[in-house]
Amino acid sequence: MLEALLTYKFLQQALIAAILSGIVCGLIGTYVVTNRIVFLSGGITHASFGGLGAAWFWGINPIWGAAVFSIFSALGIEFLTEKTKLRIDSVIGMLWTVGMAVGILFIYLTPGYTPNLMSYLFGSILSVEIIDLKLLAGLSVVTILFFTLFLRPIQFISFDKEYIKTHRINVAIFRSTLLILVSLTIVFSIKVAGIILIMSLLTIPQTIAATLTSNYVRILILSVIFAILGSIAGLALSWHLNIPSGATIILVLFAIFVLTKTTIAFRNKFRKS
Amino acid sequence: MENDKIILRLENVTVGYGQEPILKNIHFSVQSTDFVGVIGPNGGGKTTLLRTIVGLLPPREGRIIFEGTKPPGYLPQITNMDTTFPISVLEVVLSGLMAKKGFFGRFTGKDRQEAVQWLEFARIGHLRDKSFGSLSGGQRQRVLLCRALVNNPELLLLDEPNTFVDNNFENDLYQMLRKLNETIAIIMVSHDIGTISSYVKSIACVNRNLHHHKSNIITNEQLEAYNCPIQLITHGNVPHTVLPKH
The missing domain is CATH 3.40.50.300 (P-loop containing nucleotide triphosphate hydrolases)
Known part of the structure; x- marks a missing residue:
């Protein structure tokens, strides 16, 4: 692969995309998992498909449509559950499927050549373009800055937002900002793992990290490392075996998870006896 | 008076x-x-x-x-607290200083010292580096009491x-x-x-x-x-x- 890496520009871009999405998904995924908003994030991801289809229909870069849809659905879910008596999981389920439905209709109505849907649904890291890398790089800088500046507020608000509210601190604005970062992370990483598979980058590395430590900062760092590791290893494996990259990345991450879990289980057993 | x-x-x-x-x-x-x-x-x-x-x-x-x-200072009922959340006892107590620190504040050695003093007052100073979720119900309640007190309300x-x-x-x-x-x-x-x-x-x-x-x-x-x-x-x-x- 090394030789190919030097020859093919698209492979270099894929590698950079793996690293950058590993950074944002590792950090944002920790927020998602510790706040127990995995289902919410899944809803945002799928709702973004509506924007993708609409952008296609009007001939805009799909990523912009997806970004607008995901941000609005994220803030919509937050608003609807705070201001009305609707149940949060029902609202998520609704926006999840409505977004998908809108997307399907727009793609059906788009005249002429049917675009390559599969790469958006299941990811295709080899088709990453320069604009995707620029967006991911920008988001990485913003996310790293945000987590460095606001590490403690993020941790404390995630742990017990009610208590922080009693300190007259505007928790709602803070959480909305983080939800926008969640939305952008998902949309900008769609090329890497696809709408249907992207949740894995937000959950598996964090679950591996959490089995190794219960220190918040270490979980953040380990999540980033595992996300990058899994993406690169998955990319290499899919290149060699000529199989889909998105699915391979996830299976590699899952293999690391199983390996870590069993190693720890064995070690504990060994220690006891 | x-x-x-x-x-x-x-x-x-x-x-x-x-x-x-x-x-x-x-x-x-x-x-x-x-x-x-x-x-x-x-x-x-x-x-x-x-x-x-x-x-x-x-x-x-x-x-x-x-x-x-x-x-x-507020000690809520702790019945529905997330016990898998990655946070240490000392960090929970420090979160009681959010009002003083705001979004941009950093914790100093003095803040930590004060937090530890409260933990010792509640006789759980030895638990400061433990994960909050690993404690018993009574210990958790003491930690939350320290969080309520650390800002000297x-x-x-x-x-x-x-x-x-x-x-x-x-x-x-x-x-x-x-x-x-x-x-x-x-x-x-x-x-x-x-x-x-x-x-x-x-x-x-x-x-x-x-x-x-x-x-x-x-x-x-x-x-x-x-x-x-x-x-x-x-x-x-x-x-x-x-x-x-x-």
């Missing part, structure tokens, strides 16, 4: 939606040296009262005047602080509160009136309305008059009960 200044005043406060508010036309004032025990039936609005005072529930009517310079609000605590610590806890009460006002919700009445200075009966009984001795007849149907039964071996015989 400086000591008797009023720290908290609720004027005609109504909380809740629709025809049946949870709290209705509450008048309640607390002095800076008070130790109020809040009693009342389940669903009568005890927790709602505390949540209203700390600003989590905006009142539908009326005003809340809080004279403190820092937000009240002028008013402390406790919601059933004795729920998870074993008898051994219960005495400890009340001794701690008595000591704290030398400098700060305390409002404590408790289902166990028998135990608290020997520590509190006055009793507030909450059942949609609020009656502030300015003494720590209360009779069944008075409870009835306050429309506060709870039973004055002291269970177990409760020391120093000041309840009259019934």
